Amino acid sequence: MIGRLNHVAIAVPDLAAAAALYAGPLGADVSAPEALPEHGVTVVFVRLPNTKIELLAPLGADSPIAGFLAKNPAGGIHHLCFEVDDILAARDRLVAEGARVLGSGEPKTGAHGLPVLFLHPKDFNGTLIEIEQAR
Numbered sequence: 001m002i003g004r005l006n007h008v009a010i011a012v013p014d015l016a017a018a019a020a021l022y023a024g025p026l027g028a029d030v031s032a033p034e035a036l037p038e039h040g041v042t043v044v045f046v047r048l049p050n051t052k053i054e055l056l057a058p059l060g061a062d063s064p065i066a067g068f069l070a071k072n073p074a075g076g077i078h079h080l081c082f083e084v085d086d087i088l089a090a091r092d093r094l095v096a097e098g099a100r101v102l103g104s105g106e107p108k109t110g111a112h113g114l115p116v117l118f119l120h121p122k123d124f125n126g127t128l129i130e131i132e133q134a135r
């Protein structure tokens with residue numbers, strides 16, 4: 001069911017500094033910051049030949065990553081995003097197999113303009129999983 005690894009997300013305390021690390025010493029292709037108020041984050045994408053790194057900084061008072069950064073002040077790997085062919089079928093299969101889908105259970109539009117859902121980290125070896133509808 002899960003397909004390509006769409007991105008690995010890293011929560012960071014300073015988005016500009018993190019982006020400069022990837023653009024400078026690591027010589028990567030880095031996007032401009034994009035505010036996603038509906039998700040409570042500002043993101044920068046590091047475009048790699050085989051996937052992307054999503055650098056995440058909190059946006060607004062209720063950011064879902066605020067708790068994570070409070071526990072990990074230097075930042076850290078926040079989630080993995082896998083592509084799926086049919087996000088509703090994937091959701092229903094995951095729920096049927098006992099996984100917890102976060103939020104309302106209805107997909108929201110993610111940073112790529114595609115439907116996304118999140119699965120509880122406690123159900124996947126302490127790893128927050130995002131699934132994104134493949135193009």
Ligand SMILES: CC[C@H](C(=O)O)C(=O)SCCNC(=O)CCNC(=O)[C@H](O)C(C)(C)COP(=O)(O)OP(=O)(O)OC[C@H]1O[C@@H](n2cnc3c(N)ncnc32)[C@H](O)[C@@H]1OP(=O)(O)O
Binds near residue numbers: 078116128
């Ligand atoms: C969609 C736009 C963009 C894109 O790619 O398109 C994004 O990816 S936006 C990314 C930001 N949005 C989200 O992360 C939405 C889903 N996340 C959540 O709903 C919360 O972050 C949640 C529920 C995973 C955790 O919320 P919070 O930290 O406030 O709750 P707790 O402190 O109660 O955490 C419960 C438990 O889980 C552990 N935890 C929290 N975050 C993570 C994580 N990223 N990876 C692994 N584990 C995590 C936390 O430590 C708690 O464990 P415990 O042992 O009880 O301390």
Ligand SMILES: [Co+2]
Binds near residue numbers: 007009130
């Ligand atoms: Co993501």
